[in-house]
Amino acid sequence: MFENLTEKFQRVYKNLRGEGKLTEEHINLAMGEIRTALLEADVNVKVAQDFIERVRAKALGSEVMTSLSPSQQVVKTVHDEMIALLGGQAVKLRFKSQPPSVILMAGLQGSGKTTTSAKLAYWLSRNGHRPQLVSVDVYRPAAREQLKIMAQNAGMPIFEGPPGENSPYELARLARREAIMSGRDTVIVDTAGRLHIDQQLMEEMKKLREQLEPTEILFVADAMIGQDAVNSAAEFHAKLGLTGIILTKMDGDARGGAAISIRQVTGQPLKFIGLGEKFDAFEMFHPDRVAGRILGMGDVLSLVEKAEQAMDAKKARELEKRMFAADFSLEDFREQLKQVRKMGPMDQVLGMLPQVGPLQGLSKAKVDERELTKTEAIISSMTVKERNNHQIINGSRRKRIAVGSGTSVQEVNRLLKQYVQAKRMMKTFSSGFMGRKLAKMKLEEMFQGQPQ
Numbered sequence: 001m002f003e004n005l006t007e008k009f010q011r012v013y014k015n016l017r018g019e020g021k022l023t024e025e026h027i028n029l030a031m032g033e034i035r036t037a038l039l040e041a042d043v044n045v046k047v048a049q050d051f052i053e054r055v056r057a058k059a060l061g062s063e064v065m066t067s068l069s070p071s072q073q074v075v076k077t078v079h080d081e082m083i084a085l086l087g088g089q090a091v092k093l094r095f096k097s098q099p100p101s102v103i104l105m106a107g108l109q110g111s112g113k114t115t116t117s118a119k120l121a122y123w124l125s126r127n128g129h130r131p132q133l134v135s136v137d138v139y140r141p142a143a144r145e146q147l148k149i150m151a152q153n154a155g156m157p158i159f160e161g162p163p164g165e166n167s168p169y170e171l172a173r174l175a176r177r178e179a180i181m182s183g184r185d186t187v188i189v190d191t192a193g194r195l196h197i198d199q200q201l202m203e204e205m206k207k208l209r210e211q212l213e214p215t216e217i218l219f220v221a222d223a224m225i226g227q228d229a230v231n232s233a234a235e236f237h238a239k240l241g242l243t244g245i246i247l248t249k250m251d252g253d254a255r256g257g258a259a260i261s262i263r264q265v266t267g268q269p270l271k272f273i274g275l276g277e278k279f280d281a282f283e284m285f286h287p288d289r290v291a292g293r294i295l296g297m298g299d300v301l302s303l304v305e306k307a308e309q310a311m312d313a314k315k316a317r318e319l320e321k322r323m324f325a326a327d328f329s330l331e332d333f334r335e336q337l338k339q340v341r342k343m344g345p346m347d348q349v350l351g352m353l354p355q356v357g358p359l360q361g362l363s364k365a366k367v368d369e370r371e372l373t374k375t376e377a378i379i380s381s382m383t384v385k386e387r388n389n390h391q392i393i394n395g396s397r398r399k400r401i402a403v404g405s406g407t408s409v410q411e412v413n414r415l416l417k418q419y420v421q422a423k424r425m426m427k428t429f430s431s432g433f434m435g436r437k438l439a440k441m442k443l444e445e446m447f448q449g450q451p452q
């Protein structure tokens with residue numbers, strides 16, 4: 001997928017890479033190339049234009065990140081904007097608190113609704129759900145049989161309905177009842193395809209929507225047909241109110257532009273992609289991963305990592321500076337704790353501690369995980385004012401903080417005492433190697449968990 005687009009992007013980077021300093025002219029040239037690449041990939045004109053404008057504005061105005069060269073900054077900006085364009089974060093399916101939830105599949109003829117229904121059932125079953133399939137495509141003779149065969153291949157239950165039943169509404173109603181009786185939490189309704197949006201079938205979809213109150217109406221779009229898929233998605237959305245989009249046939253040599261435009265045009269998130277004919281060729285749509293694929297993964301990701309690492313290091317350096325200027329507030333203390341804990345359980349964090357900063361060199365044996373949790377809870381229960389000026393924390397405030405953090409007043413007192421001691425130590429010894437060493441020892445002590 002997206003091979004052409006990826007190739008073009010790689011070329012733009014290559015051209016930029018040679019430039020030590022980027023002028024406005026360079027950026028304009030690169031933006032022109034990216035614009036052409038997007039349009040050739042079948043991205044909607046307006047979407048492409050907006051994208052370019054955003055990147056250009058950021059590339060010209062961005063604050064300089066010293067860890068990246070100017071051309072790398074442009075690449076990172078393109079990457080960030082591409083993720084944003086694709087929706088930012090992956091969006092999960094919605095479910096009713098009272099099952100069963102109904103998922104209504106919609107789309108043009110041959111877009112992949114039936115195949116995708118079976119895939120989605122299989123995916124749901126792998127992700128903690130108990131799906132139930134039903135086809136209400138009573139128009140094409142073999143349509144229901146097709147879903148039945150696919151369901152059987154994937155080992156998913158399908159509701160076939162009484163022989164001769166030819167009402168979509170009745171089939172849907174009975175399938176829902178069956179789901180309740182057999183304890184299934186999701187009913188996936190495969191509907192009839194249409195060549196173009198026709199009045200009668202649209203009415204049918206609306207009626208199904210009213211009857212079933214689906215939590216999701218997913219538009220299944222064939223990525224190969226490009227802009228047509230975009231237009232019909234917009235129309236479906238206007239008439240039916242879509243809640244998400246599934247792009248199928250992303251395994252083909254689709255130009256991929258539809259994927260990028262459809263979300264913009266409908267305002268609805270892309271939720272899954274189909275990557276083949278088999279029932280397991282299906283994945284959740286992750287904007288960052290897809291952006292990575294479009295832009296040529298390796299290069300860009302390592303670049304982004306590099307930038308992020310540098311940012312953390314910068315933050316840590318600033319913190320250290322404040323600490324040794326004895327300007328180290330409880331807020332800083334908590335920030336430091338948070339950064340460390342973000343990295344995972346303590347035993348895994350060893351070796352990953354920031355290269356600078358007060359936590360450098362803390363040994364695993366000395367860190368008590370529960371103590372960290374408590375410390376964080378106590379500081380979190382303070383107001384911002386209290387965190388920045390511990391001296392206002394009087395008796396009644398201590399009581400409130402203890403209740404808020406599920407600890408005791410004694411524990412709050414102890415933390416404050418340790419904090420004050422550490423702060424004083426740092427002030428006294430803030431110059432010279434030994435001073436820093438002592439200050440660090442003091443900090444280590446604070447993390448150790450003291451005997452009661």
Ligand SMILES: Nc1nc2c(ncn2[C@@H]2O[C@H](COP(=O)(O)OP(=O)(O)OP(=O)(O)O)[C@@H](O)[C@H]2O)c(=O)[nH]1
Nearest residue numbers: 109110111112113114115193248249274275276277
């Ligand atoms: N390569 C590839 N083929 C797919 C994918 N999804 C569906 N197909 C194929 O596309 C064709 C049409 O799929 P269907 O699931 O029958 O489409 P439909 O929307 O149910 O079609 P109608 O019921 O006629 O409207 C079939 O040959 C599928 O195997 C996919 O992700 N990748």
Ligand SMILES: [Mg+2]
Nearest residue numbers: 113114143193
């Ligand atoms: Mg079908």
